[in-house]
Amino acid sequence: MDYRDEExxxxxxxxxxxxxxxxxxxxxxxxAPILIRxxxxxxxxxxNSISEEEVAKTAHVIDLYLNLQHHxxxxxxxxxxxxxxYQLLSSHLEIMLNKNKDIDFLSNFIFHILNNHINxxxxxxxxxxxxxxxxxxxxxxKDDMAFLRFRLFEQYFGELRVDNVAExxxxxxxxx
Numbered sequence: 001m002d003y004r005d006e007e008x009x010x011x012x013x014x015x016x017x018x019x020x021x022x023x024x025x026x027x028x029x030x031x032a033p034i035l036i037r038x039x040x041x042x043x044x045x046x047x048n049s050i051s052e053e054e055v056a057k058t059a060h061v062i063d064l065y066l067n068l069q070h071h072x073x074x075x076x077x078x079x080x081x082x083x084x085x086y087q088l089l090s091s092h093l094e095i096m097l098n099k100n101k102d103i104d105f106l107s108n109f110i111f112h113i114l115n116n117h118i119n120x121x122x123x124x125x126x127x128x129x130x131x132x133x134x135x136x137x138x139x140x141x142k143d144d145m146a147f148l149r150f151r152l153f154e155q156y157f158g159e160l161r162v163d164n165v166a167e168x169x170x171x172x173x174x175x176x
Contacts, residue, residue, distance in 0.1 A: 005142040007094060007103070010044045015090035015146070018062075027066065028059030035062075039097075050097060058093060064160050065089040071169030084149065091150035092160075107141045130155065 017038050021031045032055050039045055069085040111133050120128045130152070137143040137151060157168045 007098060008142065008144045008147070010039070010098070011090050011094040011144070011146060013039065013042065013044055014093050015086050018086055018090060022066075028062035031062055032056070032059035035093075045097065049099070054097065057096065061092055061096065062089065064162065064165065065092070067162075067165050068160060068169055071165060072172050075169070075172070077172070087146035088150050088153055091147050094147075095150075103141050107136055110140055111136045 014035065017035050018031070021034060036050050036055050036058060040047060040050065065085055065088060069081060072081050072085075114136065115129060115132050118128065118132050120131065123131070133155075134148055134151070137148060141147075143151070157171070158164065160168065
């Protein structure tokens with residue numbers, strides 16, 4: 001039994017399902033309907049709360065991250081890319097499918113209040129802002145490491161899209 005917050009539990013469930021379904025390969029169009037069906041059956045989302053359009057978007061996101069994984073794997077970096085991709089993908093899908101955005105609004109509000117009142121002498125303002133942002137997400141939103149990695153990923157590279165997968169993968173080595 002998981003005692004984590006609802007979003008973190010759902011993200012972990014998404015990650016487990018993806019690992020199980022993608023272990024022998026596959027693509028978004030094949031995996032997305034099964035993933036959504038399992039999430040609905042397990043009551044992680046209310047029945048009929050995810051539309052066919054969202055299933056198609058889920059398939060697209062899965063394909064994006066699989067493409068990114070393929071591009072990064074070709075670089076032969078000395079990191080465990082599979083675990084990172086599963087964390088990024090599951091976080092992206094949880095955020096995309098979760099209809100309740102209140103925690104994000106409140107976290108951003110708290111960040112903007114605290115950001116100007118915290119000084120770190122040894123670091124740049126960008127590093128300080130990132131540390132405050134992560135601290136707020138960790139303490140208030142109860143984000144786990146996968147969510148925090150996803151937030152950092154989007155902060156450094158921006159939103160993953162078809163047109164920037166190659167650029168992100170080529171810059172990945174420089175940033176990691």
